[in-house]
Each structure stands twice: as C-alpha cells, then as structure tokens.
Amino acid sequence: MSFENLNLHPLILKAIIDSGYTAPTPVQAQAIPELIAGHDIMASAQTGTGKTAAFMLPALHRLATPSQVHSRGPRVLVLTPTRELALQVSEAAAKYGKHLSRVKVVSILGGMPYPLQNKLLSQPVDILVATPGRLIDHIQRGRIDFSRLEMLVLDEADRMLDMGFIDDVERIASATPAARQTLLFSATLDSAIDKIATRLLKSPKRIRIATQQARLDNIEQRLHYVDDISHKNRLLDHLLRDMALKQAIVFTATKRDADTLADNLSAQGHEAAALHGDMNQRDRTRTLTKLRHGDLRVLVATDVAARGIDVVGITHVINFDLPKFAEDYVHRIGRTGRAGASGIAVSFASGKDGINLKRIERFTGQRIASHVVPGLEPRFKPRPGVGGMSGGAPSVAHKRSRTWSNDSSARGADSAHGNWDNSRSRPFGDNRQNTRGNVAGNTFRNSSVPSPYFRSK
Numbered sequence: 123m124s125f126e127n128l129n130l131h132p133l134i135l136k137a138i139i140d141s142g143y144t145a146p147t148p149v150q151a152q153a154i155p156e157l158i159a160g161h162d163i164m165a166s167a168q169t170g171t172g173k174t175a176a177f178m179l180p181a182l183h184r185l186a187t188p189s190q191v192h193s194r195g196p197r198v199l200v201l202t203p204t205r206e207l208a209l210q211v212s213e214a215a216a217k218y219g220k221h222l223s224r225v226k227v228v229s230i231l232g233g234m235p236y237p238l239q240n241k242l243l244s245q246p247v248d249i250l251v252a253t254p255g256r257l258i259d260h261i262q263r264g265r266i267d268f269s270r271l272e273m274l275v276l277d278e279a280d281r282m283l284d285m286g287f288i289d290d291v292e293r294i295a296s297a298t299p300a301a302r303q304t305l306l307f308s309a310t311l312d313s314a315i316d317k318i319a320t321r322l323l324k325s326p327k328r329i330r331i332a333t334q335q336a337r338l339d340n341i342e343q344r345l346h347y348v349d350d351i352s353h354k355n356r357l358l359d360h361l362l363r364d365m366a367l368k369q370a371i372v373f374t375a376t377k378r379d380a381d382t383l384a385d386n387l388s389a390q391g392h393e394a395a396a397l398h399g400d401m402n403q404r405d406r407t408r409t410l411t412k413l414r415h416g417d418l419r420v421l422v423a424t425d426v427a428a429r430g431i432d433v434v435g436i437t438h439v440i441n442f443d444l445p446k447f448a449e450d451y452v453h454r455i456g457r458t459g460r461a462g463a464s465g466i467a468v469s470f471a472s473g474k475d476g477i478n479l480k481r482i483e484r485f486t487g488q489r490i491a492s493h494v495v496p497g498l499e500p501r502f503k504p505r506p507g508v509g510g511m512s513g514g515a516p517s518v519a520h521k522r523s524r525t526w527s528n529d530s531s532a533r534g535a536d537s538a539h540g541n542w543d544n545s546r547s548r549p550f551g552d553n554r555q556n557t558r559g560n561v562a563g564n565t566f567r568n569s570s571v572p573s574p575y576f577r578s579k
C-alpha cells in the first residue's frame with residue numbers, strides 16, 4: 123500500500139511527501155479508504171500509530187469539495203481530552219494542509235481567554251479542534267453554528283470517558299447534524315466505548331491495529347497464484363511433501379470441501395482429516411486430540427471449527443480458499459507461530475481473488491509476497507488493470523520486516539503483485555475549476571499558492 127493508492131488530494135499528497143512518510147501506517151491504510159467512502163469508523167489505535175493523520179488527511183480531503191450549506195461554522199470538529207493533544211491535532215492539520223489554501227483551523231481550549239476565542243469563532247472556521255468543557259460553554263452562549271458540520275472526530279475517546287467528559291461529548295454531538303460522519307479513536311474498544319459508539323456512530327467499520335500487528339510478526343506470509351482447482355491440488359500436494367512442514371491446517375471455504383479435500387489427501391498418502399461444524403462432538407474431539415498429540419499431520423478445516431486451536435506443532439497454515447472476511451485471515455494464520463515459534467502462512471489466490479486479497483492486506487497493513495514453485499508456475503499472471511490486479515515477477519521467499527515505516531521489504535512485495543486501486547476514479551468533479559482557498563488558524567497561517575481545487579470564501 124502506498125499513499126498514492128489512497129486517492130488523496132494531490133496537494134495533501136505533496137505535504138505527506140514533505141513530511142518524509144514513505145508508506146501509510148496500518149491504521150491509515152485501513153481508515154482512509156473507509157473514510158473517503160463516507161463510512162463511520164471506530165478504531166483501536168494508540169498514540170504513535172499515526173492515528174492523527176488517519177483522520178486528518180481525509181478531513182482535509184473532504185474540505186476540497188465546497189460545502190452546500192451557507193454558514194461560517196466548522197465543517198470538521200475534533201474533540202480531544204487534553205489541551206496538549208488538541209494542539210498536536212491542530213499542528214497536524216497545519217502540516218498536512220500546508221499546500222492547501224483558505225482552510226482555517228481554530229483551537230478552542232480550556233484555560234485560554236474567552237475574548238480571543240469569541241473573536242476566532244465569529245470568523246469562518248473549517249476545522250475546529252476543542253476540549254469538550256470549553257466548547258460546551260461556547261455552544262451554550264450560542265457562539266457556534268454547526269449547520270455545515272460534516273465530520274465529528276472523537277480522539278482518545280477512552281480518555282474522555284475516564285476524565286468524565288462523555289456527557290459533554292454527547293451533548294456536543296447532539297448539537298451537530300445527524301447526517302455527519304463520525305469517527306471514534308480509542309486505545310481500547312471495550313463495552314463502555316461500544317455503548318458510546320452505538321449512540322453516536324452509524325454502522326461503523328471497526329478497525330483494530332495493535333494486537334494484530336503484534337501477532338503476525340513471527341509469521342511469514344506467502345502467496346501463490348493459482349489457475350484452477352487442479353493447479354491448487356498439485357501445489358498443495360507439493361507443499362505438504364516439504365519435510366519442514368511438521369503439521370498444517372488447510373482452510374477451505376465450505377464443510378463439504380473440507381471433507382472432500384481431506385479424503386483426496388488421504389488417498390494421496392497424506393495423514394489428513396477434516397474438522398468442521400457438521401461433525402459430532404466426539405469425532406471433533408478425537409481429531410483435535412490426534413492433532414495435539416502429533417498423530418495427525420494435516421487438518422483440513424473451516425473457519426469456525428478451527429477458531430482457538432492452539433497447537434504448538436503447527437508450522438504451516440494453508441489457505442486453500444481465501445477467507446471472505448479479512449478478520450478471519452488473521453484468525454486463520456494465527457493458528458501457526460504459537461508459543462513464540464515461527465510459522466508460515468500460504469494463501470492460494472486466483473484471478474477472482476484480487477479484491478479479497480487487497481482487503482486482507484489493508485486489514486493487516488502488510489503485503490503478502492508472491493512465490494512460485496518451479497514446475498508449478500501459474501499460467502495466470504496478474505497484470506495492471508486486469509481483474510483488479512496488477513503485477514510483476516513473483517518473488518522468492520523472504521521474511522517480512524517487523525515495522526511499518528521505511529519498510530523496503532514490504533515495498534518490494536508491493537511491486538510483486540501490484541496495485542488494485544488503479545481503477546478508482548478521482549473523487550473531484552467539475553468543482554476543481556472554480557475553487558480556491560487557504561489554510562489559516564489562530565496559530566497557523568499559510569501563505570501557499572491559491573489552489574484551483576478550493577472555493578473562494
């Protein structure tokens with residue numbers, strides 16, 4: 123994933139390059155496309171994950187399209203628990219918006235003089251960053267017009283909850299238009315945060331970062347392109363004959379496929395058995411006991427049946443069929459690399475799997491490097507613009523870097539099977555001809571060249 127794939131406004135992209143960022147962090151790679159598509163999100167991401175840019179970049183991008191509502195009030199409101207965080211957010215807005223013009227950022231914080239804040243609020247505002255208590259004061263005095271508010275960001279919602287700000291947050295939210303887009307960021311997504319989300323967000327997409335990243339570190343992920351079922355079967359047979367494979371779980375899409383594949387593998391001489399939800403409990407327990415005791419080398423399973431299997435001897439997970447949901451991919455491959463061991467996760471993907479694969483990579487924030495087995499090369503070659511896939515030469519196995527920033531191995535893998543975002547059209551319509559603006563705020567004023575993408579004020 124690169125920033126170019128995210129379809130952000132070119133002048134925002136320029137500021138990202140100036141900042142020296144080479145690739146989006148996992149929370150950015152997952153959140154930005156959902157936000158540009160207009161969804162609400164709730165994300166578990168701590169400070170240090172790049173969460174501020176994850177919401178600020180789409181917020182600035184949103185401002186590229188003129189508001190339909192005649193008002194001077196804010197279009198984006200960011201609520202933070204502390205003054206320090208509010209200032210960081212305002213600085214990020216200035217940094218990422220520095221090439222844009224006429225975008226005004228205002229911070230309203232407790233402990234600051236009212237007259238200056240009153241003056242700032244009497245002028246046009248685009249992005250308002252505030253701590254809840256002081257903002258409530260201004261709302262009660264009728265100083266803020268939220269009629270054109272489009273995006274509400276609750277940053278560090280768990281801390282706002284701990285600090286007793288949640289009633290204020292809810293009152294503020296109720297003063298804004300119901301049609302707004304709402305984003306909630308929190309270090310943890312527990313039941314208290316869920317309750318707030320239920321009241322304030324609409325069908326939010328959930329994004330979880332820290333735990334998954336940690337879990338996948340010791341698992342080498344590989345991709346094999348496949349032409350058809352017989353190609354899959356031959357590849358699987360080859361992989362299972364590898365002496366380094368001690369025990370494996372092979373995932374299929376359906377219970378029936380699990381049974382058929384287990385039978386076929388047994389017929390080929392592999393020590394294999396199926397595990398799925400249609401089996402009775404006694405058979406399931408017997409199969410799992412054999413797996414645990416090392417008496418079964420290959421388990422062919424469906425997602426539900428394999429959840430929670432914790433067997434240290436599993437060296438390989440093979441996705442014979444890719445899972446439908448990215449979250450299941452993480453559960454599946456987490457069956458290997460247990461108890462500090464390392465593991466290998468192999469996925470088979472055909473020409474139809476491009477979008478699925480892209481979702482998985484966005485979810486994990488990691489590219490899966492493609493591999494070939496000599497003599498079993500796919501006829502199918504992912505090409506730019508074909509079936510959503512683009513590509514190049516598949517690479518030889520290598521261990522992925524553990525960090526998201528400056529990850530040259532990840533970039534190598536990126537080019538190995540390409541960019542599936544090419545077909546996305548740019549979100550800007552004819553407005554780009556008639557619009558201009560600038561970035562300004564109580565502390566940040568940029569005198570950049572007026573952008574043709576922004577409206578006059």
Ligand code: AMP
Nearest residue numbers: 143145146147169170171172173174175
């Ligand atoms: P945050 O989690 O928003 O507090 O950001 C933590 C730090 O990561 C900040 O210093 C950002 O400048 C930096 N940062 C944000 N996005 C990226 C990126 N894509 N690549 C490298 N650094 C980043």
